Amino acid sequence: MTNFDAEKAIAAAKAVDEVRDGMLVGLGTGSTAAYAVRSLSERIKRGLRITAVATSQATEALARRLAVPLVPFQQLSALDLMIDGADEIDDRFQAIKGGGGALLREKVIAAASTRVIIIVDSSKLVAQLGKFPLPVEVVPFASEFVRARLAELGARVTLRSTDGTPFLTDQGNYILDAALDKIPAPRAIAATVAAIPGVAEHGLFLGEIDTIIIARGDMVEVRHR
Numbered sequence: 001m002t003n004f005d006a007e008k009a010i011a012a013a014k015a016v017d018e019v020r021d022g023m024l025v026g027l028g029t030g031s032t033a034a035y036a037v038r039s040l041s042e043r044i045k046r047g048l049r050i051t052a053v054a055t056s057q058a059t060e061a062l063a064r065r066l067a068v069p070l071v072p073f074q075q076l077s078a079l080d081l082m083i084d085g086a087d088e089i090d091d092r093f094q095a096i097k098g099g100g101g102a103l104l105r106e107k108v109i110a111a112a113s114t115r116v117i118i119i120v121d122s123s124k125l126v127a128q129l130g131k132f133p134l135p136v137e138v139v140p141f142a143s144e145f146v147r148a149r150l151a152e153l154g155a156r157v158t159l160r161s162t163d164g165t166p167f168l169t170d171q172g173n174y175i176l177d178a179a180l181d182k183i184p185a186p187r188a189i190a191a192t193v194a195a196i197p198g199v200a201e202h203g204l205f206l207g208e209i210d211t212i213i214i215a216r217g218d219m220v221e222v223r224h225r
């Protein structure tokens, strides 16, 4: 386990402490969120009664394997709590997400949740967003059109792929990773990108996050908005 893995596990356990009997809990995607699923599973084994919603097929598979009770989100419109990771987060509770390609479902679940807790290791806290390329989910039909529009904004744009095969999201869309280096005005970029026809969602989470849990070594810091 790397130091960052240990921090992820500590932050995840702290977030899972916030889960109470009867809650409907949104489960994020990625390696940090996976620690939260494991931690939640341990509490369920000790008697916690909750129902969860997964933000991706990967998280769904993990939760099923660990006997975390799941319900499809299609039957719901609101959740109590979401626990998820992030690729970058600043001290204004603004984040870039989507490194795992689940940004669209993550944004829906975040919007549906009364409270959103983001759990991160110490490498994820930044003074300004933008070092991590902004993931933009696009319908495949529009991918070249959207790529050109993002390039006009000054981004170096890469179609996410493995060995030349485009990565497909759980919705069957593509991801364009838009490297901007710095995003000094996240709200303006978010509005501009969201307005490009063919964009399904972007990875800027600007108003959704209520609590950040950051682990540094074996210390954990909880910040509330």
Ligand SMILES: O=C(CO)[C@H](O)[C@H](O)COP(=O)(O)O
Pocket (backbone or CB within 6 Å): 028, 029, 030, 031, 032, 033, 084, 085, 086, 087, 096, 097, 098, 099, 100, 101, 102, 103, 106
């Ligand atoms: O947004 C995400 C998935 O879409 C993840 O939360 C983000 O990529 C962080 O992943 P990890 O915890 O593996 O570093």
